[in-house]
Amino acid sequence: MIKLHNLTKIYQAQGVETRALSEVDLTVKKGEFVSIMGPSGCGKTTLLNIIGLLDSYNEGLFVFNDTNVSDLSERQKLKLRKEKIGFVFQNFNLIDDLTVSENIELPLHYLGYAAQDRRQRVLEVLEMVGMGHRRDFFPYQLSGGQQQKVAVGRAIIAKPSLILADEPTGNLDSTQGNEIMEMLSRLNDQGTTLIMVTHSSHDASYSQRIVRIMDGQVVSEKKVLHAQF
């Protein structure tokens, strides 16, 4: 599904050149669950943003679903992103002025769903993430774990084939973190491809493969042995 070859990203700020990613090679197959780990500042978020079509890269090849991303226009990227990719963030990034169900519903607006279909789908997702009883709450009335559930709901509402999660449990305690991880791995079981950035090896153990990055370079890839559980 995703193929990166010799991918390089260079930031230019205040005259200083930062090689955030340097000749990265990475392949993620459909249905896989990959964790990305590494020290702070090594380029994990940068990598995720590029995969999520939010950011550009300087050199190399990026193939998404057999399409060369460099051939896509902004408009096509937007379309691809809203149809195929869901995002989950460390700090939830819910919109303060919208209720739980409105936050979840939002991507459908931009996909142009009819009101009736939207409502139906929101109910399903609310059920899936277990937030049905809080549907009319505002983000500030929810705990961190609950907010992250809503964010997951929002990520999956459009039935994306790829979910990108950047430290989804980073702001949560271990109980809430586990709930989120269970939820994500259930999604993976149902066939969604998952790429997650994490600092926690416990969370990484939910995935099938761990990619380690240091200084913008992939240093190791290893399979997770589920037998350990």
Added chain:
Amino acid sequence: MPSSKFRFALRSLYRQKLYTLLNLGGLAIGLAVAITVSIYLNAEFNFDKHWPNYENIYRVNSSFYLNGTEEEYGGSGSGLASLMKEFYPEIEEATHFFSFENSVYFHSDSVKGYENELLVADANFFKVFNCHFLEGEADSSLTAERSIVISQSFARKYFGSKPALGQTLNTSNFEYQVRGVFEDIPDNTHHNFNAVISEPRVASDTLSLAVSLWQVSHYTFLKVPSALEAQNVEANFDQFFNRYMAGMADAVQAEYRVKLQQISDIHFNTNPGFDAIGGSLIYVYGFAGIGLLVLVLAIINYVNMATARSLRRIREAAMRKVLGASEGDIQLMILVESTILSLLALLLAFALVEIGTKVLPLTNAIDKDLQLNFKRDAYLWWLPLVLSIFVGIISGLYPALSLSKVSPLDAFSNKKGLQRQNNIPRKLLVGFQVAVSVTVVITAFFMYQQMDFIKNRNLGFNPNDVILITAQDTNSVMHLQEIRANIAQSDYVESVAMGASVTGRGAYRGIFEAETEANKGFQRHSLDFLRVSRDYLKTMQIDLLQGRSFLTEDEQDSSFSYAIVNQSLVEFMGWEQPIGKKLNTSFNERGEAMLKAVVVGVAEDFNAHSLHTKVGPLVLLLSKERSRVLHVKVDPNNIYVALDDLERRWTSMVPNAPFQFSFLSRDLLELYTEEMRQSRLILYLTIIAIFISILGFVGLASFTTGLRTREIGIRRLLGAGRLQMVNIVFKELLWVMLIGVLIAVPLAIHITQLWLANFAFHTEIKAPIIVGTAVITLLIGYGIVALHSLAIAKNNSVDSWRDA
């Protein structure tokens, strides 16, 4: 989708209540002012345009040429209307009327009261002025003597819901038959009227008709088919003049011309002599300007605040983009929100106008009918609607454009607002607001000072403790001499003077032959004069400079009388020896003076006219003719006892006439109603401008401090004093205010000078006031900044630097 957009927008507004309230309130006030001013302007610019055929109605103005000078009057002679109609076939209708200067006492069976704005007109009046008749026949309503035609509200007052037609209305002298009821005419009518009384029929011989043409006593109105005929009438007036007026022209040594003025042109172009009070284009444009300014200020604020607020939504916009929103989606969202907000402001504005005009006595305070009448004035809803949609769009435009360009990556960055670069235009706008407010405050201050100056100015006579009694009906006029004698006996009365007009409110103007110093015979001059009785100088406390006052034995009925002239007249004539000089006036059709007078004294100059005009040459003529007014100087310690006594004495003399009095000092203030209205209006506008500017400044201060929240937090943590922090922010805003003040001061001085130029006597512009206003402005600015910075320092000293 639209309904959910609407819902989201409202919710987002609700969550930021204070912000919404300030923003909405500011714009609503601006819109309300603009709406109110537009109602005012609409009325001003449509004076007399409510007449169905106003384009064909013309007033005949008079121009007299004497000694090479032209004198213009809005009025004309009483014979003119009928003679012109006869002479010019193109004139369709002609009418004349005059208006009562005073209120008249009316009573029906059950109701009594005083009425203003009464006309006495010939039978053709309603043929020219097409009132809508609710009862009676327009054409025949004024044919019979002692007929009265009244307005609907007049009828309601005296007859309730019963039909008024055929009922009788009494004044103290006469009984009138109601011959018609017309729908109330709008306030923006130059010659406004509540009732029209039919003119008494007098048999007029040709000679008196000829004389009447030379005396301005009536307003003459013509109805012609088009402007062309009006021009013809004016152009061919020579023929009329030769036929009817040339005979007396030699006797009075004057020329006469008419000028036709379309009725809707009168309001802003009133004539210097004999005319109802008109409007002033300068003021109207002034108010239009101020209204526009307030509106612009409010819009600027609104746009500013909307922009400042939207910049806090960068993360939201970025997040929406991550979730698949296109640029267009974001733009639409922002524009819908800002338009909804501005429409809400419009609703609020209409509510404010209603409150201002119905609940608060705003309409009274500025003496104008300012009703929100959507039916009558359709523009009142669509114009503001278009405007507020426009404001909504421009206020959303910048946020929409900038937010839609945000990179989705900003969802994860720490950017909370845009950086400094945007601050300069905002600062300039706020500088502009400061300039406007300071200008308005200074101008308002001097306007009030001028009003104060007028109230306290030494007029050259003393209006205090002078009670005016005006005889309203022929009976009291006839007995005025005896009434004067009776009143003079009262213990509470110091002295009484009889006269033809109220002192200080103007003088008559007449043609005089004045003896020259060098014995070169007489010179003709058009001079101001007052007809007074013997105790005039004493009652009015006017100083006598030379000669003597009038004596009892001077008061004789004859064609020979005595005069006292003012100092200015002595200078004007160049008299070295004024006492004994001869003055002739009151010329008959053969040019003979009917009244000859000799100067017995010279009085100090005093303000016989309002303070708008300089003191000119003036003759005080000892004359009983046309006497109507008693000036009664009463004991200041017993004013109310004196009033009781005056009423008792009045009633014993003329029991049927109501005792009507007023205080001279109060009456004189009426001369300045227009200016008082203006100063009140400017006061309101000042308050509003200050309010809106403070709003704008609060917006800028919170924006500036907001950008520096983090810095302030950290500095505070490192031990910076409170004052130091305030100063950091204030320094950034100080120059904005200084520039505003620097622009405002010369502007204010200029406007004030223009306004004061209307007064021949006026106060001076004082530097301390200007400096004071500037200092206070800076202090207020400092206070607002201080409140903001301190609040931030207190509340978020830890949070602000941690997760800003």
